[in-house]
Amino acid sequence: MNTLPLFPDSPETRATTPAVPALLAQLWQWADAGWLRRLDAAFAQWLAERDATGGAVPLLAAALLAHMEGKGHSCLLLQDLHSRLPQWLDWPADPAAQQALTQLQTWLPRDAAGWQAALAASPLVELRSALSVDQTPPAATAATDAQKDCPPLVLQPRGGTLRLYLRRYHQYEQRVAQALLARARQQSTFPAPDIAEWLARLFPATASQPDAAINWQKAACALALHSRLGIITGGPGTGKTYTAARLITAALALADDPAQLRIRLAAPTGKAAARLTESLQQALQSLPPGVQEQPALLQALQQLPAARTLHSLLGSRPDTRQLRHHAGNPLELDWLIVDEASMVHLEMMAALLDALPPHAHLVLLGDKDQLASVEAGSVLGDLCGQAELGHYGATTAQFLQQASGHPPPAAMCQPAGAAALALAQSTVMLRESRRFGGAIGQLAQAVQHMDGAAMARILAGLQQNHGAAHGVFWKEPAGLAEAARLAWQGHGPAPGYQPLAEALLAAPRWPAGNARGQTPVQAQAQPPQAPPAWLDEHAAWVRRVLAALERFRILCATREGEWGVAGMNALVMQALRQHGLPVRMQGWFAGRVVMVTRNDAALGVFNGDIGIALPAPQERQSLRVYFTGGGHAGPDANTGSHAQPRSITVSRLQHAETAYAMTVHKSQGSEFEHVLLVLPGRISPVLSRELLYTGLTRARAAFSYLAPAAGIWEHAMRQRTFRASGLADWLQNTADAGH
Ligand SMILES: Nc1ncnc2c1ncn2[C@@H]1O[C@H](COP(=O)(O)OP(=O)(O)OP(=O)(O)O)[C@@H](O)[C@H]1O
Numbered sequence: 027m028n029t030l031p032l033f034p035d036s037p038e039t040r041a042t043t044p045a046v047p048a049l050l051a052q053l054w055q056w057a058d059a060g061w062l063r064r065l066d067a068a069f070a071q072w073l074a075e076r077d078a079t080g081g082a083v084p085l086l087a088a089a090l091l092a093h094m095e096g097k098g099h100s101c102l103l104l105q106d107l108h109s110r111l112p113q114w115l116d117w118p119a120d121p122a123a124q125q126a127l128t129q130l131q132t133w134l135p136r137d138a139a140g141w142q143a144a145l146a147a148s149p150l151v152e153l154r155s156a157l158s159v160d161q162t163p164p165a166a167t168a169a170t171d172a173q174k175d176c177p178p179l180v181l182q183p184r185g186g187t188l189r190l191y192l193r194r195y196h197q198y199e200q201r202v203a204q205a206l207l208a209r210a211r212q213q214s215t216f217p218a219p220d221i222a223e224w225l226a227r228l229f230p231a232t233a234s235q236p237d238a239a240i241n242w243q244k245a246a247c248a249l250a251l252h253s254r255l256g257i258i259t260g261g262p263g264t265g266k267t268y269t270a271a272r273l274i275t276a277a278l279a280l281a282d283d284p285a286q287l288r289i290r291l292a293a294p295t296g297k298a299a300a301r302l303t304e305s306l307q308q309a310l311q312s313l314p315p316g317v318q319e320q321p322a323l324l325q326a327l328q329q330l331p332a333a334r335t336l337h338s339l340l341g342s343r344p345d346t347r348q349l350r351h352h353a354g355n356p357l358e359l360d361w362l363i364v365d366e367a368s369m370v371h372l373e374m375m376a377a378l379l380d381a382l383p384p385h386a387h388l389v390l391l392g393d394k395d396q397l398a399s400v401e402a403g404s405v406l407g408d409l410c411g412q413a414e415l416g417h418y419g420a421t422t423a424q425f426l427q428q429a430s431g432h433p434p435p436a437a438m439c440q441p442a443g444a445a446a447l448a449l450a451q452s453t454v455m456l457r458e459s460r461r462f463g464g465a466i467g468q469l470a471q472a473v474q475h476m477d478g479a480a481m482a483r484i485l486a487g488l489q490q491n492h493g494a495a496h497g498v499f500w501k502e503p504a505g506l507a508e509a510a511r512l513a514w515q516g517h518g519p520a521p522g523y524q525p526l527a528e529a530l531l532a533a534p535r536w537p538a539g540n541a542r543g544q545t546p547v548q549a550q551a552q553p554p555q556a557p558p559a560w561l562d563e564h565a566a567w568v569r570r571v572l573a574a575l576e577r578f579r580i581l582c583a584t585r586e587g588e589w590g591v592a593g594m595n596a597l598v599m600q601a602l603r604q605h606g607l608p609v610r611m612q613g614w615f616a617g618r619v620v621m622v623t624r625n626d627a628a629l630g631v632f633n634g635d636i637g638i639a640l641p642a643p644q645e646r647q648s649l650r651v652y653f654t655g656g657g658h659a660g661p662d663a664n665t666g667s668h669a670q671p672r673s674i675t676v677s678r679l680q681h682a683e684t685a686y687a688m689t690v691h692k693s694q695g696s697e698f699e700h701v702l703l704v705l706p707g708r709i710s711p712v713l714s715r716e717l718l719y720t721g722l723t724r725a726r727a728a729f730s731y732l733a734p735a736a737g738i739w740e741h742a743m744r745q746r747t748f749r750a751s752g753l754a755d756w757l758q759n760t761a762d763a764g765h
Pocket residue numbers: 235243260261262263264265266267268269305309460461
């Protein structure tokens with residue numbers, strides 16, 4: 027029911043809001059100042075040209091909505107907008123920006139009733155009832171996209187909150203919620219005793235894991251086999267891939283014909299897909315003996331295809347948002363395992379669910395505590411908001427007892443007779459990390475629990491060792507000289523970029539006949555016909571360079587500034603030049619590390635792919651970008667060699683940026699032996715607990731931290747990332763009594 031009363035507009039608001047032309051002029055001025063995006067002002071202008079009869083407030087709300095969508099929010103929480111505007115917009119501290127912000131604030135209604143009054147009369151806004159749900163089938167929704175005749179903005183009261191959406195995001199949220207709930211409720215046909223039998227084989231009791239209490243990995247498999255949806259969340263090393271390997275094995279074992287079961291693996295980035303393939307292969311090596319005795323099962327496991335990026339799985343095509351697979355042309359698969367699900371944004375999740383055939387099982391693996399996706403939405407976080415508490419219903423508890431040998435602890439079950447949320451019945455949180463100990467693990471825990479006392483203890487221990495112990499170096503305030511030292515030398519055995527520079531300079535000499543005898547990195551020239559032995563030598567060198575590149579990365583909270591990606595890249599490039607590499611501040615050079623910034627399905631490169639420019643083995647004077655991870659095993663199109671990693675010539679890679687340093691956001695799905703996290707000296711909303719946690723957990727063996735001001739870490743640790751979204755509400759307001 028719509029719980030928000032419809033009051034007349036507040037006179038206070040009307041009195042201060044400018045006329046439409048004045049508002050638009052002001053929005054463009056703010057865009058020129060860099061406080062809003064030009065896109066935000068242009069959107070308001072476009073709406074005004076469509077219909078300005080609703081006055082300035084709907085246009086102002088639209089510009090702010092577009093701006094917030096650019097920051098990852100899928101909607102605008104209207105009743106909080108007035109009070110939280112300074113925090114959400116984060117305009118610069120200078121007096122002009124702050125004065126503008128104050129002015130903007132006076133134009134906003136102060137509460138939900140004021141907003142509803144100001145927006146309800148506008149033909150640009152559709153007011154939805156709290157209970158209405160879109161019934162448009164996904165294929166039709168995708169086809170009409172903007173739905174030209176519908177108002178572009180949607181005002182949605184629900185759960186006591188008033189949200190304003192771009193129509194597209196309103197539809198995505200509803201489609202995602204409906205599709206996930208339908209899958210969670212749809213039970214599979216596997217009989218519980220058969221599930222129990224296979225899970226007992228795959229998770230035999232051991233000394234470290236006696237069969238005395240519930241085994242959450244086993245329970246996760248049981249629930250994913252029980253319905254068409256499994257959500258498995260947990261921190262690094264908690265065994266998500268280990269569990270997925272056993273789940274896949276059980277699914278194949280329970281299938282009538284394992285050879286016919288189409289299991290597909292996917293991840294949001296090429297890097298994450300490569301890691302999934304690799305760690306799944308490792309996990310499959312450690313399956314218990316019972317499996318080895320089943321030749322058909324073994325053969326099916328050996329034939330599992332490599333993981334792909336979600337973009338390539340869904341058939342992303344150049345120059346269009348439309349994907350090859352959708353509800354009208356569904357994916358041809360029976361099971362889909364998606365790793366690093368925290369990186370999947372709302373639009374991608376909606377597209378994925380549209381394209382999934384109804385009978386297919388979907389399994390999402392990911393760490394709910396990591397940063398949300400770069401693009402709008404916080405899907406996994408919204409799905410797993412209650413995962414820690416379980417909330418299992420009586421039917422689920424009974425099924426877990428039957429299929430895995432133990433019910434969940436009483437504290438994680440719903441009281442008798444209480445309704446159980448459908449999604450919770452398909453969700454398991456894994457808690458025990460088997461990889462993460464030492465100071466990095468302790469730091470990650472202290473951050474996650476906002477535990478100031480634990481943090482103080484860890485720092486005191488580090489100080490006794492001049493800032494470094496057990497693979498952790500932590501210093502604030504610190505100077506840029508310190509950053510340059512760590513970026514080059516690392517600390518202790520933990521590497522900086524020096525090993526990469528050494529690998530680059532240790533390039534094989536050109537074959538005999540090249541009079542200068544220079545390495546390819548120095549000369550970028552070679553004979554036109556390279557002999558096969560030289561090609562192999564070149565390929566081995568490329569692999570050594572890529573391995574060195576994977577050892578270290580600088581992660582930043584921001585892109586700009588000395589302590590952002592730009593500053594850190596400059597610092598590293600200066601060091602590389604000093605050590606004899608042909609670095610150029612603009613354009614391509616051998617040794618330039620880049621990150622792809624836009625998907626290009628035709629080229630087979632995707633946003634977030636990391637590569638390094640190196641001289642090509644055959645083409646005189648030419649550079650190719652060789653990519654880490656996600657490479658294909660087939661022969662290189664250019665060289666014919668079987669050992670070449672995936673590469674493309676630099677002139678074809680239009681959308682890439684230098685990436686010795688990258689944002690923490692973009693580092694999700696990757697791990698490095700040593701991570702140097704640098705934060706800026708100014709407090710801002712991007713500094714958050716999730717940012718620290720994600721940065722920390724990218725480090726396999728060593729972690730360094732620097733910031734130019736004291737108190738930055740502490741501030742970040744106490745601040746949670748905020749993403750406005752209505753997805754949790756759509757999911758939670760739908761209870762399934764008796765589940
Ligand atoms: N029940 C178990 N018994 C023995 N070893 C386990 C078990 N669960 C996980 N491991 C081991 O712990 C390590 C981490 O497991 P895994 O890679 O599956 O974790 P993950 O959650 O997928 O990590 P990440 O988030 O970093 O990908 C692996 O070496 C795995 O073999």
